[in-house]
Amino acid sequence: MRETDRRTSRPDGRGSAEVLALPPGRELPPGTGAWIVDGLVETMPGLRMRELFALRRDMLTKAEYVVVGVDRELDRAVSLLTSRWAELPSGRRCLHVMVQFVGDAYRHGSLFGESWSAHFARLLADGRPFPEIIALKTYNPVVHCAMAAFSGHPDITMYPDLGGRHASGAPRLAAEVADALAPGAPFDPAGGVLRGIGRPVDLYRERPMSYVAETNAYFAANAAPGDRVLCLLHVPTRAGADSILSALGVPLPSGRV
Secondary structure (H helix, E strand, C coil): CCCEEEEEECCCCCCEEEEEEECCHHHCCCCHHHHHHHHHHHHCCCECHHHHHHHCCHHHHCCCEEEEEEECCCCEEEEEEEEEEEECCCCCEEEEEEEEEECHHHCCCCHHHHHHHHHHHHHHHCCCCCCCEEEEEECCHHHHHHHHCCCCCCCCEEECCCCCCCCCCHHHHHHHHHHHHCCCCCEECCCCEECCCCCCCCCECCCCCCCCHHHHHHHHHHCCCCCEEEEEEECCCHHHHHHHHHHHCCCCCCCCC
């Protein structure tokens, strides 16, 4: 199995978790998918994780990039990040983040950042360019906050802008991405909400909360349990891409400074 790994401390100080970049979903050894799901069920009891993967097995099997956090002491998967490339109607490509979960006891350590670092390192090692568009669908305001943390560079725009100050063309780009990732689903480009696409509808046993009151209020007011907010990072320049890679500690591709 081709994999790379990083090691990150557990928040409780006992042992560590390894971050592994695994092969694409179609190449995972038999039983690996079930082992990953079993670990996520154990580490995130507040989510109906088994029901999610019963309905959306494609989030593993169709993933081009699979990054797993593993607690070696427990022999358990404690985080999962998967993504794939999607082609937009215009012919442009975007990176569709299908899954980003971190187990309850591991959320305040470095596992999240280490996972993204391993993900982009693998993507670049495969000869892929840094994605101009990164997209995901979520009911969780924490996810919006995490994406927004990478939008500080002037060349990077975040959608939806919760203050309603969308960059020129952002709603149009969002509508194009929505059409590619959720064909036929009702979509509001002004608010970024895809209606009724969440499966299972009761994935979250209670509404997640972030540390940003404005973001919590936006999700509560606009997204019902079966809805998902389409979140985008638009990174059209090399400088913007390099700022994200640098923040994650990923070495820049050869020839970049």
